[in-house]
Amino acid sequence: MCVGPAERAPRRCESMTGYIVRRILWLIPVLWAVATITFFLMHAVPGGPFTQDKPLAKTAIAALNARYHLDQPIWRQYLSYLWGLLHFDLGLSFFGDRDVSELIRKGFFVTVQLGILGFVVAAVVGLLLGVLSALNQNGPLDYIGVFFATVGASVPNFVMAAFLIIVFAIKLGWFDVLGWGGPTVIGQALDPGAWEPRKMVLPVIALAALPAAYIARLTRASMLEVLSQDYIRTARAKGLANNVVILRHAIKNAMIPVLTIMGPIAAALVTGSFIIENAFSIPGIGRAFVQAVLARDYGMIMGTTLFYTAVVAFANLAVDLLYAVVDPRIRYR
Secondary structure, eight states, X not given: OOOSOTTTHHHHHHHHHHHHHHHHHHHHHHHHHHHHHHHHHHHHSSSOTTOOSSOOOHHHXXXXXXXXXXXXXXXXXXXXXXXXXXXXXXXXXTTTOOBHHHHHHHHHHHHHHHHHHHHHHHHHHHHHHHHHHHHTTTSHHHHHHHHHHHHHHHSOHHHHHHHHIIIXXXXXXXXXXXXXXXXXXXXXXXXXOOOOHHHHHHXXXXXXXXXXXXXXXXXXXXXXXXXXXXXXXXXXXXXXXXXXIIIIIIHHHHHHHHHHHHHHHHHHHHTOOHHHHHHTTOOSHHHHHHHHHHHTOHHHHHHHHHHHHHHXXXXXXXXXXXXXXXXXXXXXX
């Protein structure tokens, strides 16, 4: 990204470095704002994490509140929480007395596998359908691509998950459900386990269907716009081969708006899908977050929310940096 004339390359590198540093520094107030809002929202909801249908003894509730410092004034709890964040301490889960950072690490290792596989499938299918639809506008391939993109964008992922389970797992018996077929973290060590691809196919498809549809629709629209530009007609008039025009000029320039949505999509998929992980009983961070919300586990909810915020912020930063790679005209001042 710093390649260019010798007299301009140092200034360009300095500008890019300053931009990255500023974006990373801006993450600090963003995380503080998210932590503050989440903290006070958690404590504003009536009841508490130890409120149950069958009430606990008052002495037991008092002991639990003292254990997790919930008996202190709200301002002191807030300052203690911020002090822990400054030391990268997300606190303890109220259920099991487990470290929140460790729970996130274990769940994220499974979630990132599901997210990466889902993103790869969504990107490959979406880009392929979008490009083929644009190159065959109003043809059979275009109609097929638009049909699949419309179905993928219209059907919610929980409906897609239920449909895949009923048809391909229960009726046909082609795939297994419940659990994850990849490696997991047991204790402090990695447990490779037995690879079971039959368990991985359906959740990956259910997770990738919606983002693949969005990518396909945006890629098609962007490709059609680029193919109508004057420089594409000029390239063809010069006698360049159609493959060269498509690969070197059309697709590269059409990827700029697509990259804009692929960053947030990648962050959303990698940080986990609450519905998919619950539907297939995958022990990832998304399922842990849902369980924490149902149990009102303050520490787990706030820790997971901050983790999501950091991942999305860095994903958006990566997309901004990729702009300069795809289009050299883009510079950061």
